[in-house]
Amino acid sequence: MDIILPAESGDRVGYRLVGQPAEPIIGAAFPRVAYAAAHVVANPFAMTDPWSQAAVDWDRTMAFRHHLWRLGFRIAEAMDTSQRGMGFDWASAKELIRRSIAEARTMKGADLASGAGTDHLAPAAARTLDDVIHAYEEQFAFIEGEGGKAIMMASRALAAVAKGPDDYARVYDRILSQASGKVILHWLGDMFDPALKGYWGSRDFEPALDTVVGIIERHAGKIEGIKISLLDAGKEVLLRDRLPEGVLMFTGDDFNYPELIAGDGRRHSHALLGIFDAIAPAANAALARLGAGDRAGYDALMAPTVPLSRKIFEAPTEYYKAGIVFMAWLNGHQNHFTMVGGMQSARGICHYADVFRLADQAGLLADPELAVARMKSFLAVAGV
Numbered sequence: 001m002d003i004i005l006p007a008e009s010g011d012r013v014g015y016r017l018v019g020q021p022a023e024p025i026i027g028a029a030f031p032r033v034a035y036a037a038a039h040v041v042a043n044p045f046a047m048t049d050p051w052s053q054a055a056v057d058w059d060r061t062m063a064f065r066h067h068l069w070r071l072g073f074r075i076a077e078a079m080d081t082s083q084r085g086m087g088f089d090w091a092s093a094k095e096l097i098r099r100s101i102a103e104a105r106t107m108k109g110a111d112l113a114s115g116a117g118t119d120h121l122a123p124a125a126a127r128t129l130d131d132v133i134h135a136y137e138e139q140f141a142f143i144e145g146e147g148g149k150a151i152m153m154a155s156r157a158l159a160a161v162a163k164g165p166d167d168y169a170r171v172y173d174r175i176l177s178q179a180s181g182k183v184i185l186h187w188l189g190d191m192f193d194p195a196l197k198g199y200w201g202s203r204d205f206e207p208a209l210d211t212v213v214g215i216i217e218r219h220a221g222k223i224e225g226i227k228i229s230l231l232d233a234g235k236e237v238l239l240r241d242r243l244p245e246g247v248l249m250f251t252g253d254d255f256n257y258p259e260l261i262a263g264d265g266r267r268h269s270h271a272l273l274g275i276f277d278a279i280a281p282a283a284n285a286a287l288a289r290l291g292a293g294d295r296a297g298y299d300a301l302m303a304p305t306v307p308l309s310r311k312i313f314e315a316p317t318e319y320y321k322a323g324i325v326f327m328a329w330l331n332g333h334q335n336h337f338t339m340v341g342g343m344q345s346a347r348g349i350c351h352y353a354d355v356f357r358l359a360d361q362a363g364l365l366a367d368p369e370l371a372v373a374r375m376k377s378f379l380a381v382a383g384v
Contacts, residue, residue: 022362028284037075042055042057063333085119097143165210255309258305275313286302289301330371
Protein backbone atom coordinates (compact mmCIF):
# COMPACT_ATOMS: atom_id res chain seq x y z
CA MET A 1 0.00 0.00 0.00
CA ASP A 2 1.45 3.35 -1.06
CA ILE A 3 0.87 6.98 -0.15
CA ILE A 4 2.46 10.33 -1.05
CA LEU A 5 3.68 12.20 2.03
CA PRO A 6 5.15 15.70 2.37
CA ALA A 7 8.77 16.29 3.38
CA GLU A 8 10.25 19.31 5.13
CA SER A 9 12.11 20.15 1.90
CA GLY A 10 8.73 20.86 0.31
CA ASP A 11 8.89 17.74 -1.84
CA ARG A 12 6.25 15.05 -2.06
CA VAL A 13 7.75 11.64 -1.33
CA GLY A 14 6.29 8.23 -1.99
CA TYR A 15 6.00 5.92 1.00
CA ARG A 16 5.10 2.22 1.01
CA LEU A 17 3.65 0.85 4.23
CA VAL A 18 5.72 -1.90 5.82
CA GLY A 19 4.25 -2.49 9.27
CA GLN A 20 2.33 -5.48 10.56
CA PRO A 21 -0.32 -4.41 13.11
CA ALA A 22 0.63 -5.30 16.67
CA GLU A 23 -1.30 -8.17 18.18
CA PRO A 24 -2.17 -7.44 21.81
CA ILE A 25 -2.77 -10.26 24.28
CA ILE A 26 -6.09 -9.77 26.04
CA GLY A 27 -5.91 -10.88 29.65
CA ALA A 28 -2.11 -10.78 29.78
CA ALA A 29 -0.55 -10.31 33.20
CA PHE A 30 1.84 -7.36 33.36
CA PRO A 31 4.98 -7.51 35.53
CA ARG A 32 4.75 -3.76 36.12
CA VAL A 33 2.01 -1.38 37.21
CA ALA A 34 1.15 0.39 33.95
CA TYR A 35 -0.96 3.54 33.88
CA ALA A 36 -1.90 5.05 30.51
CA ALA A 37 -2.62 8.78 30.67
CA ALA A 38 -5.66 9.02 28.40
CA HIS A 39 -6.80 11.79 26.07
CA VAL A 40 -10.31 13.19 25.70
CA VAL A 41 -12.33 13.12 22.49
CA ALA A 42 -13.70 16.53 21.57
CA ASN A 43 -17.24 17.06 20.27
CA PRO A 44 -16.75 19.29 17.20
CA PHE A 45 -20.49 19.85 16.78
CA ALA A 46 -20.82 21.38 20.25
CA MET A 47 -17.79 23.67 20.04
CA THR A 48 -19.15 26.97 18.80
CA ASP A 49 -15.96 28.65 20.05
CA PRO A 50 -13.27 25.94 19.81
CA TRP A 51 -10.44 28.00 21.32
CA SER A 52 -12.25 28.62 24.58
CA GLN A 53 -15.00 26.02 24.87
CA ALA A 54 -14.25 22.49 26.10
CA ALA A 55 -16.92 20.29 24.54
CA VAL A 56 -16.40 16.55 24.96
CA ASP A 57 -17.83 13.53 23.17
CA TRP A 58 -18.41 11.54 26.33
CA ASP A 59 -19.40 8.30 24.59
CA ARG A 60 -16.20 8.16 22.53
CA THR A 61 -14.10 9.30 25.47
CA MET A 62 -15.43 6.51 27.68
CA ALA A 63 -15.12 3.97 24.86
CA PHE A 64 -11.42 4.76 24.59
CA ARG A 65 -10.98 4.12 28.30
CA HIS A 66 -12.62 0.72 27.87
CA HIS A 67 -10.14 0.07 25.05
CA LEU A 68 -7.23 0.76 27.41
CA TRP A 69 -8.73 -1.27 30.25
CA ARG A 70 -9.29 -4.25 27.92
CA LEU A 71 -5.60 -4.12 27.06
CA GLY A 72 -4.68 -4.36 30.74
CA PHE A 73 -3.76 -0.76 31.49
CA ARG A 74 -4.80 1.31 34.45
CA ILE A 75 -5.83 4.84 33.53
CA ALA A 76 -4.31 8.08 34.75
CA GLU A 77 -7.35 10.27 34.35
CA ALA A 78 -7.66 14.01 33.82
CA MET A 79 -3.91 14.54 33.51
CA ASP A 80 -1.99 16.76 31.11
CA THR A 81 -2.70 14.25 28.30
CA SER A 82 -6.37 15.19 28.61
CA GLN A 83 -5.26 18.82 28.09
CA ARG A 84 -5.55 19.97 31.69
CA GLY A 85 -4.40 23.57 31.61
CA MET A 86 -4.52 23.60 27.79
CA GLY A 87 -8.20 24.07 27.01
CA PHE A 88 -9.66 21.52 29.45
CA ASP A 89 -10.80 23.19 32.65
CA TRP A 90 -11.54 21.87 36.13
CA ALA A 91 -15.31 21.86 35.57
CA SER A 92 -14.82 19.56 32.58
CA ALA A 93 -12.25 17.49 34.48
CA LYS A 94 -14.72 16.89 37.30
CA GLU A 95 -17.25 15.48 34.86
CA LEU A 96 -14.56 13.35 33.23
CA ILE A 97 -13.40 11.98 36.59
CA ARG A 98 -16.96 11.29 37.74
CA ARG A 99 -17.81 9.43 34.55
CA SER A 100 -14.55 7.46 34.47
CA ILE A 101 -14.86 6.28 38.07
CA ALA A 102 -18.42 5.16 37.34
CA GLU A 103 -17.30 3.36 34.16
CA ALA A 104 -14.49 1.60 35.99
CA ARG A 105 -17.03 0.07 38.34
CA THR A 106 -18.78 -1.57 35.39
CA MET A 107 -15.69 -3.46 34.20
CA LYS A 108 -13.96 -6.18 36.16
CA GLY A 109 -10.36 -5.29 36.97
CA ALA A 110 -10.60 -1.73 35.69
CA ASP A 111 -8.61 0.75 37.75
CA LEU A 112 -7.72 4.41 37.58
CA ALA A 113 -6.27 7.37 39.44
CA SER A 114 -7.25 10.97 38.77
CA GLY A 115 -5.33 14.20 38.58
CA ALA A 116 -5.78 16.64 41.48
CA GLY A 117 -4.27 20.03 40.82
CA THR A 118 -4.97 23.71 41.30
CA ASP A 119 -5.95 24.67 37.74
CA HIS A 120 -9.19 26.35 38.78
CA LEU A 121 -6.95 28.87 40.58
CA ALA A 122 -5.29 31.13 38.05
CA PRO A 123 -1.59 31.57 38.91
CA ALA A 124 -2.04 35.35 38.86
CA ALA A 125 -4.89 35.06 41.36
CA ALA A 126 -2.83 33.06 43.86
CA ARG A 127 -1.52 35.33 46.61
CA THR A 128 -0.51 32.95 49.37
CA LEU A 129 0.38 29.33 49.99
CA ASP A 130 -2.99 28.95 51.69
CA ASP A 131 -4.66 29.81 48.38
CA VAL A 132 -2.78 26.93 46.78
CA ILE A 133 -3.55 24.57 49.67
CA HIS A 134 -7.26 25.35 49.48
CA ALA A 135 -7.26 24.76 45.72
CA TYR A 136 -5.60 21.36 46.14
CA GLU A 137 -8.02 20.51 48.96
CA GLU A 138 -11.01 21.23 46.74
CA GLN A 139 -9.84 18.88 44.01
CA PHE A 140 -8.75 16.15 46.42
CA ALA A 141 -12.12 16.35 48.17
CA PHE A 142 -13.97 15.88 44.89
CA ILE A 143 -11.89 12.89 43.75
CA GLU A 144 -11.92 11.17 47.14
CA GLY A 145 -15.63 11.95 47.50
CA GLU A 146 -16.24 10.01 44.29
CA GLY A 147 -14.31 7.09 45.71
CA GLY A 148 -11.25 7.76 43.56
CA LYS A 149 -7.50 7.85 44.07
CA ALA A 150 -5.62 11.12 43.53
CA ILE A 151 -2.53 11.96 41.54
CA MET A 152 -1.12 15.17 43.01
CA MET A 153 -0.29 17.17 39.90
CA ALA A 154 2.30 19.93 39.80
CA SER A 155 0.76 23.36 40.37
CA ARG A 156 1.40 26.46 38.28
CA ALA A 157 -0.04 28.52 41.14
CA LEU A 158 2.42 27.01 43.62
CA ALA A 159 5.31 27.66 41.23
CA ALA A 160 4.16 31.28 41.02
CA VAL A 161 3.93 31.99 44.76
CA ALA A 162 6.53 29.69 46.35
CA LYS A 163 9.72 31.39 47.50
CA GLY A 164 11.80 28.27 48.03
CA PRO A 165 11.86 24.57 48.97
CA ASP A 166 10.24 25.13 52.37
CA ASP A 167 7.11 26.49 50.70
CA TYR A 168 6.77 23.36 48.58
CA ALA A 169 7.31 21.21 51.66
CA ARG A 170 4.59 23.08 53.55
CA VAL A 171 2.01 22.59 50.82
CA TYR A 172 2.82 18.93 50.13
CA ASP A 173 3.07 18.09 53.84
CA ARG A 174 -0.38 19.55 54.42
CA ILE A 175 -2.10 17.81 51.52
CA LEU A 176 -0.46 14.43 52.00
CA SER A 177 -1.06 14.39 55.74
CA GLN A 178 -4.81 14.72 55.24
CA ALA A 179 -5.28 12.55 52.13
CA SER A 180 -7.68 9.69 52.80
CA GLY A 181 -5.83 7.18 50.62
CA LYS A 182 -2.50 6.65 48.95
CA VAL A 183 -1.45 9.36 46.51
CA ILE A 184 0.73 9.38 43.40
CA LEU A 185 3.01 12.41 43.11
CA HIS A 186 3.86 13.97 39.75
CA TRP A 187 7.13 15.75 38.98
CA LEU A 188 6.47 17.41 35.62
CA GLY A 189 9.39 19.10 33.90
CA ASP A 190 9.23 22.53 32.33
CA MET A 191 9.61 20.99 28.86
CA PHE A 192 6.01 19.84 29.37
CA ASP A 193 4.89 23.10 30.99
CA PRO A 194 7.19 26.16 30.97
CA ALA A 195 5.24 27.63 33.91
CA LEU A 196 6.74 24.91 36.13
CA LYS A 197 10.35 26.03 35.74
CA GLY A 198 12.09 25.95 39.11
CA TYR A 199 9.53 23.59 40.64
CA TRP A 200 10.44 22.28 44.11
CA GLY A 201 12.17 25.60 44.77
CA SER A 202 15.27 25.23 42.59
CA ARG A 203 16.24 25.29 38.92
CA ASP A 204 18.98 22.75 39.66
CA PHE A 205 18.14 19.06 39.78
CA GLU A 206 20.09 18.00 42.87
CA PRO A 207 18.47 20.38 45.38
CA ALA A 208 15.05 19.70 43.84
CA LEU A 209 15.71 15.99 44.24
CA ASP A 210 16.55 16.46 47.92
CA THR A 211 13.31 18.36 48.47
CA VAL A 212 11.21 15.67 46.79
CA VAL A 213 12.90 12.81 48.63
CA GLY A 214 12.42 14.61 51.95
CA ILE A 215 8.68 14.97 51.30
CA ILE A 216 8.38 11.32 50.28
CA GLU A 217 10.32 10.07 53.32
CA ARG A 218 8.04 12.00 55.66
CA HIS A 219 4.89 10.59 54.05
CA ALA A 220 5.97 7.21 52.66
CA GLY A 221 2.91 5.49 54.07
CA LYS A 222 0.63 7.86 52.14
CA ILE A 223 2.42 7.67 48.78
CA GLU A 224 1.88 4.90 46.23
CA GLY A 225 4.65 6.29 44.07
CA ILE A 226 5.97 9.22 42.10
CA LYS A 227 5.93 9.88 38.38
CA ILE A 228 8.89 11.82 37.04
CA SER A 229 8.63 13.43 33.60
CA LEU A 230 11.98 15.04 32.86
CA LEU A 231 12.88 13.07 29.70
CA ASP A 232 16.19 12.15 31.34
CA ALA A 233 16.73 8.51 32.29
CA GLY A 234 19.71 9.28 34.52
CA LYS A 235 17.70 11.66 36.68
CA GLU A 236 14.90 9.13 37.03
CA VAL A 237 17.36 6.46 38.18
CA LEU A 238 18.82 8.83 40.77
CA LEU A 239 15.37 9.40 42.23
CA ARG A 240 14.45 5.71 41.93
CA ASP A 241 17.51 4.69 43.94
CA ARG A 242 16.51 6.98 46.80
CA LEU A 243 12.87 6.00 47.17
CA PRO A 244 11.84 4.38 50.47
CA GLU A 245 10.79 0.74 50.42
CA GLY A 246 7.23 0.39 49.15
CA VAL A 247 7.13 3.64 47.19
CA LEU A 248 6.98 2.97 43.45
CA MET A 249 8.82 4.78 40.69
CA PHE A 250 6.51 5.53 37.78
CA THR A 251 8.42 6.47 34.66
CA GLY A 252 7.00 9.43 32.82
CA ASP A 253 9.95 9.46 30.41
CA ASP A 254 8.41 9.23 26.95
CA PHE A 255 11.90 9.08 25.43
CA ASN A 256 13.49 6.25 27.45
CA TYR A 257 10.63 4.20 28.88
CA PRO A 258 11.58 0.71 27.56
CA GLU A 259 14.89 0.52 29.41
CA LEU A 260 13.48 2.12 32.56
CA ILE A 261 10.54 -0.30 32.72
CA ALA A 262 12.76 -3.31 32.03
CA GLY A 263 15.17 -2.20 34.75
CA ASP A 264 18.84 -2.80 35.42
CA GLY A 265 18.55 -6.17 37.16
CA ARG A 266 18.42 -4.47 40.53
CA ARG A 267 15.60 -1.97 40.25
CA HIS A 268 12.99 -1.06 37.68
CA SER A 269 10.37 1.57 37.07
CA HIS A 270 6.66 1.08 36.75
CA ALA A 271 4.91 3.35 34.26
CA LEU A 272 2.54 6.29 34.01
CA LEU A 273 2.89 7.39 30.41
CA GLY A 274 1.05 9.53 27.90
CA ILE A 275 2.58 7.55 25.05
CA PHE A 276 0.75 4.41 26.23
CA ASP A 277 -2.42 6.08 24.90
CA ALA A 278 -0.97 5.81 21.37
CA ILE A 279 1.06 2.59 21.60
CA ALA A 280 -1.22 0.51 23.83
CA PRO A 281 -1.44 -2.59 21.58
CA ALA A 282 2.35 -2.86 21.19
CA ALA A 283 3.01 -2.00 24.84
CA ASN A 284 0.50 -4.65 25.94
CA ALA A 285 2.26 -7.35 23.89
CA ALA A 286 5.69 -6.18 25.06
CA LEU A 287 4.75 -6.19 28.75
CA ALA A 288 3.29 -9.66 28.35
CA ARG A 289 6.63 -10.83 26.93
CA LEU A 290 8.51 -9.19 29.79
CA GLY A 291 6.23 -10.94 32.27
CA ALA A 292 7.04 -14.25 30.60
CA GLY A 293 10.77 -13.62 31.00
CA ASP A 294 11.27 -12.88 27.29
CA ARG A 295 13.40 -9.74 27.44
CA ALA A 296 14.40 -10.03 23.77
CA GLY A 297 10.75 -10.20 22.73
CA TYR A 298 9.95 -7.21 24.92
CA ASP A 299 12.77 -5.18 23.38
CA ALA A 300 11.78 -6.16 19.84
CA LEU A 301 8.26 -4.86 20.37
CA MET A 302 9.13 -1.75 22.35
CA ALA A 303 12.11 -0.52 20.33
CA PRO A 304 10.13 0.58 17.22
CA THR A 305 7.75 2.62 19.40
CA VAL A 306 10.55 4.87 20.68
CA PRO A 307 11.16 6.86 17.45
CA LEU A 308 7.40 7.41 17.24
CA SER A 309 7.25 8.59 20.85
CA ARG A 310 10.23 10.88 20.43
CA LYS A 311 8.56 12.44 17.38
CA ILE A 312 5.23 12.93 19.17
CA PHE A 313 6.98 14.42 22.22
CA GLU A 314 9.53 16.54 20.33
CA ALA A 315 9.93 20.19 21.32
CA PRO A 316 7.76 22.10 21.99
CA THR A 317 6.93 19.05 24.09
CA GLU A 318 3.73 20.46 25.58
CA TYR A 319 2.04 19.99 22.20
CA TYR A 320 2.47 16.21 22.27
CA LYS A 321 -1.28 15.85 22.82
CA ALA A 322 -1.84 16.58 19.13
CA GLY A 323 0.10 13.50 18.06
CA ILE A 324 -1.71 11.35 20.62
CA VAL A 325 -5.13 12.36 19.31
CA PHE A 326 -3.95 12.08 15.69
CA MET A 327 -3.05 8.44 16.37
CA ALA A 328 -6.47 7.79 17.91
CA TRP A 329 -8.11 9.21 14.79
CA LEU A 330 -5.94 7.20 12.39
CA ASN A 331 -6.84 4.05 14.32
CA GLY A 332 -10.58 4.61 14.28
CA HIS A 333 -11.13 5.43 17.94
CA GLN A 334 -12.79 8.71 16.91
CA ASN A 335 -14.25 9.89 13.64
CA HIS A 336 -12.57 13.29 13.43
CA PHE A 337 -9.28 15.01 14.18
CA THR A 338 -10.54 17.93 16.23
CA MET A 339 -9.21 18.74 19.67
CA VAL A 340 -10.29 20.79 22.65
CA GLY A 341 -8.86 24.27 22.20
CA GLY A 342 -8.21 23.67 18.51
CA MET A 343 -4.95 22.05 19.60
CA GLN A 344 -4.68 20.00 16.41
CA SER A 345 -3.19 23.14 14.85
CA ALA A 346 -0.21 23.00 17.24
CA ARG A 347 1.80 20.75 14.89
CA GLY A 348 2.59 21.09 11.21
CA ILE A 349 1.73 18.80 8.33
CA CYS A 350 5.27 17.39 8.08
CA HIS A 351 5.17 16.43 11.76
CA TYR A 352 1.98 14.47 11.20
CA ALA A 353 3.48 12.81 8.12
CA ASP A 354 6.42 11.65 10.25
CA VAL A 355 4.03 10.35 12.93
CA PHE A 356 2.16 8.37 10.27
CA ARG A 357 5.36 6.83 8.91
CA LEU A 358 6.74 5.93 12.33
CA ALA A 359 3.41 4.54 13.52
CA ASP A 360 3.37 2.21 10.52
CA GLN A 361 6.94 1.07 11.19
CA ALA A 362 6.03 0.34 14.83
CA GLY A 363 3.01 -1.77 13.84
CA LEU A 364 0.65 0.80 15.31
CA LEU A 365 -1.73 1.36 12.42
CA ALA A 366 -4.41 -1.13 13.46
CA ASP A 367 -6.24 -0.94 10.13
CA PRO A 368 -3.76 0.27 7.48
CA GLU A 369 -6.45 0.84 4.84
CA LEU A 370 -8.44 3.08 7.17
CA ALA A 371 -5.29 4.92 8.27
CA VAL A 372 -4.22 5.55 4.67
CA ALA A 373 -7.68 6.79 3.70
CA ARG A 374 -7.76 9.18 6.65
CA MET A 375 -4.21 10.35 6.04
CA LYS A 376 -5.00 11.10 2.40
CA SER A 377 -8.04 13.17 3.37
CA PHE A 378 -5.96 15.05 5.93
CA LEU A 379 -3.23 15.75 3.39
CA ALA A 380 -5.76 16.92 0.82
CA VAL A 381 -7.06 19.58 3.19
CA ALA A 382 -3.46 20.73 3.68
CA GLY A 383 -2.94 21.04 -0.04
CA VAL A 384 -0.75 17.96 -0.48
